[in-house]
Amino acid sequence: MRHRIAALCILLAGPVFAGANDVKLACWIVGNDGGNTAFTSDGVSNLVQGVNEIYSQVVLTFVIDSISYTNNTYLSDLTYTNAAQKAAICNITNNTGGLELYFIRSLNGRPTAFNRKTGIVIGPRANARTVSHEIGHSCGLPDIYNFYRGTSLAVYGAPSKDRMIDDWGWYPSSVSHSNIVERLLMYGFRSDVKADIPYGDVFGLHYTNSWNSASHTWDRVWFLDNAPVGFGIHGSRNPTSE
Ligand SMILES: [Zn+2]
Numbered sequence: 001m002r003h004r005i006a007a008l009c010i011l012l013a014g015p016v017f018a019g020a021n022d023v024k025l026a027c028w029i030v031g032n033d034g035g036n037t038a039f040t041s042d043g044v045s046n047l048v049q050g051v052n053e054i055y056s057q058v059v060l061t062f063v064i065d066s067i068s069y070t071n072n073t074y075l076s077d078l079t080y081t082n083a084a085q086k087a088a089i090c091n092i093t094n095n096t097g098g099l100e101l102y103f104i105r106s107l108n109g110r111p112t113a114f115n116r117k118t119g120i121v122i123g124p125r126a127n128a129r130t131v132s133h134e135i136g137h138s139c140g141l142p143d144i145y146n147f148y149r150g151t152s153l154a155v156y157g158a159p160s161k162d163r164m165i166d167d168w169g170w171y172p173s174s175v176s177h178s179n180i181v182e183r184l185l186m187y188g189f190r191s192d193v194k195a196d197i198p199y200g201d202v203f204g205l206h207y208t209n210s211w212n213s214a215s216h217t218w219d220r221v222w223f224l225d226n227a228p229v230g231f232g233i234h235g236s237r238n239p240t241s242e
Helices: 004-012 041-058 083-090 128-138 177-183
Strands: 023-031 062-071 076-081 097-104 105-108 113-117 121-122 203-214 218-228
Touching: 004 041, 023 041, 041 062, 041 097, 041 128, 076 083, 083 097, 083 121, 097 128, 113 128, 121 128, 177 203
Parallel strands: 023 062, 023 097, 076 105, 097 121
Antiparallel strands: 113 121, 203 218
């Protein structure tokens, strides 16, 4: 948010050319055995253009380094609960030096896209906001929520400088703090308004996963405080997929 003026200057300057600080994207369109895909190369280009409009807030640009194709039904039609299938998709390519994006044919399960250390998987219902959100995770930012089933913690009340110390002043006082959380790019639920990238941290509901050695499972531990979603403080400007 703080860099809105700088972003505007880039838009006025015309096309953005690949530079040393741009993030390279290795894009894979994954079709089934019959060669049917959910995405075209134009569709991928349009999504990346939408991602760049959102990241112009922090003057970060993503450049398509390659668009490749592969046809394999096991890799194209994912059931989200199948961990082996997810790992296989993300291993189509590795260590390209930038981010690896896999545009699959179908994603059966709750998310429209998701992120792993080894790449970002994008299903047919994803839009530029969801792809940008997953890239935000690759940059190191967590999800932020205003409420979540399973915890009584929730965001109430009005925004204040304490709740968004580096971004105070951008929103009208008539907006609730919960509404502001819904506008943030790292808002964890699907939203048609999320896109804002704050410079600093913002008060909200967030979690970390803590290993439970008794049950041998990851427990979700919730916090209601200043969530580390500030790109200026926590965002990596050179995210990479393994
Ligand atoms: Zn998320």
